[in-house]
Amino acid sequence: MINLTYTNYVNMKIREFFGKYEKSVIFGQNIVSGSRISGLGSELEKIDGVVTINTTNSENSLMGLGFGLSLSNVPSLFLMKQHDFALLALDQLTNTNNLIRNQDLAAPFILLFVIMDAGYEGPQASLNSLDEFASLTRSPVYYLSTLKTIEAAFKNASKPGLHIMALSQKRMKQKTEKSNIKTMEFSECILYRNTSNNNVYPVAIIFYGSDPSMVENMLSQVNNEKSIDLFLMSQLVAIDHNTDLFNEIKKYDSIFVIDTGKSDIHFSTETAWRLNEEGIKVKVFQRISNSNWSEVSEDQIEFTQEQIMEQIMRSY
């Protein structure tokens, strides 16, 4: 386990997930030849009962193909190299999904794509706008960001209908590490509880994004006296009032919401607003659209680890 990269781990979960069905389909461009999407497609054709298809470059119609399979009770996975390719399929993702979500669907249809966040891809291949997809599809969008969130995503994806999974390009080559931190699982989030005293709730970060490396770095540098707990969103939703998760978050003295998505609308804003309505002060860090986004450039997040830490330390 210790040597697995995120790519290897997600690939393993795909093979586990589809191995349990008698018949299923995995399709996408170059998924069982060439680089196999940097290894995400490794050995998928060896899964019992799976039909693997190296497809044409026809995203919109292929998305319809997935919905047609779902209508016919055949589970499927559309493995997509880049998030922005899914823009070509918005008709199927919205219109077809809106129509069939109320049908008697029996099979899941998973769309798994890579968020191109490693930089230098240019303005058209650096989409990181999951909020819009979650809003348009009104279907679950999962961050494949840690072992725990990956487990949660594939656990939920057994349910019939569309599931969208997003994996960070930066994250793909990183090694997975099993965390020893105490965790608590909610349906849309994993709480990493760093605070050792069970009765103390000083600072919490709620993180929305496909690559939590920045937050992981921050937390590794915090000493035990000033612990920070992390609510890592596994699913892109605004946290509902009166849920166990909301009630857990409300216990904290200071809350920081961090969102690394490049959308102009944010479910994280709604979460912060709902906490504010309860009289809880929340500091929000979100990305700000700028001219770099329209050029070939480094994918530089507009706020820094140091800025966040400075704010957190002030709250103690």
Place this chain on the structure above:
Amino acid sequence: MNQQLAIKLANKICELRSIQLEINRSIISGEFLIPIHLAIGHEALAVSVGEVLESEDKLLLTHRNIHYQLALNTTKDQLYSEYTLSQEGLAQGKLGSMNLMNPKKSNIYTSNILGNNLAVSLGIGLASKINSNQGVVWAVTGDGAIEEGTFYESILIASSLNLPIIFLIENNFWSLGTSITERRIPINLELLANSLSIEYLKLSENNPLEYYDKLFDTRKKSQQTSRPKIIEVEVHSLGGYLVNEDSGQGRYVNYHSGGIKFDPDLNNIFEHNFSDPVFVARNILSLDRK
């Protein structure tokens, strides 16, 4: 046998026209809140498809689906109730007209987005193949939708994956208020189909028995070879009307949706030639009486 089938189909064509004219009266009197696209002039193809359809087949329709619903033996009352969004309707009043589907009668998907159902038909065709089902998929579309990119994508994928799908293109030469000649160059569908190794067939003049025979043969070939087919069918959507242009000239506009006002000068609900399925049906029935 053929004569019996011809009479059955001819009677069904007349029944479809009659019910549509009743629905038309309700549209004109404002009984429906929803948009309805009649298919007066499209009946021959629909009744032939309804007759050829096997229980394992799947039918994917478009916003203009009333003729297929009736050909699948949906009653006038079920349609009327659906259009008034009543629980007694075919889809319990939840789908109205443009997305109306009837899964119990093979019609498992209907989309009002041009070309959208073609893509969905791919998955249904692939599932049918994987499950070794003996059925074929009928994906109905029109001459407007073949201008969408998804048409090309879908026929390419269907051919590449050897899927048993029959793409049925109702060509009425119009898209909303513009005719083909007003919006684009002609598309040689036969050439396009052949370039993708897909067999092409053209039907016209509304003979329901001829349509049945050709659809039957095409279905058999598609099912046996697991290959897609393209069938282009010339239809004349009746119900057109004249509008006064700014220039003062009258301009004929083809029917698209809503109620049809009968115009005796235009013969816009019945035509006395082979472009009207009811004319063809009446010929069959009068020959039978002789």
